[in-house]
Amino acid sequence: MEQLSFFAEAGQTVGLPVDILTYQSDFLAPAFSDEMLAHLIQNTPWKQKVVRYYDKEVITPRLSAWYGDPEQIDYNALGKSIPLKWTEELLQLKERVEPVAGINFNSVLLNYYRNGQDSVTWHSDNETVMGSHPIIASLSFGQVRCFDIRLKENHAEKYSIRLEHGSLLLMKGDLQQKWDHRIAKSKQYMKPRINLTFRRIINPLLHD
Ligand SMILES: O=C(O)CCC(=O)C(=O)O
Numbered sequence: 378m379e380q381l382s383f384f385a386e387a388g389q390t391v392g393l394p395v396d397i398l399t400y401q402s403d404f405l406a407p408a409f410s411d412e413m414l415a416h417l418i419q420n421t422p423w424k425q426k427v428v429r430y431y432d433k434e435v436i437t438p439r440l441s442a443w444y445g446d447p448e449q450i451d452y453n454a455l456g457k458s459i460p461l462k463w464t465e466e467l468l469q470l471k472e473r474v475e476p477v478a479g480i481n482f483n484s485v486l487l488n489y490y491r492n493g494q495d496s497v498t499w500h501s502d503n504e505t506v507m508g509s510h511p512i513i514a515s516l517s518f519g520q521v522r523c524f525d526i527r528l529k530e531n532h533a534e535k536y537s538i539r540l541e542h543g544s545l546l547l548m549k550g551d552l553q554q555k556w557d558h559r560i561a562k563s564k565q566y567m568k569p570r571i572n573l574t575f576r577r578i579i580n581p582l583l584h585d
Pocket residue numbers: 486488497502515524540558559560572574
């Protein structure tokens with residue numbers, strides 16, 4: 378089974394299927410990204426989620442936090458947990474990614490991978506509350522980790538992108554419908570990494 382790797386060279390990502398993913402390695406300046414990484418690690422009320430898998434309770438191998446507009450959206454009615462309110466820093470980042478994504482986001486999920494043992498398993502973000510072809514903007518800070526994708530119907534078709542400090546990955550098109558993605562564990566020494574995925578929850582109450 379062959380695994381292709383796409384490495385960003387001077388802002389160019391060779392061979393990347395651009396209809397589902399676009400990647401910009403140097404989206405945010407390194408000094409700004411350093412500050413943001415330290416700020417987010419320090420000032421986020423990180424939680425380790427427990428999720429039910431059939432009859433088992435599984436502790437997710439990473440920390441997370443969920444921010445959004447609790448006054449605008451009835452998250453409860455949509456089966457989502459109530460988010461924290463936007464911070465200045467998160468709003469600043471939201472404003473940076475929106476013009477590139479071409480949409481406005483109303484929620485962001487933060488993941489904190491403390492070391493190489495932290496990970497997110499194969500999944501797709503295909504919740505109906507985001508519509509069938511969501512655009513999700515993903516900002517990464519800290520340790521470079523590999524973002525793997527594989528076709529749901531043919532696991533042999535897979536690609537990997539190294540998500541760098543200050544990079545922006547846009548997930549779009551068929552990615553959530555036809556592909557799964559993950560951040561695998563690593564046996565190598567890994568420093569902390571923070572990832573932010575900006576999402577647009579479709580609000581039935583506002584008909585948007
Ligand atoms: O950490 C990442 O780059 C991806 C996170 C992710 O897939 C998610 O939060 O749904």
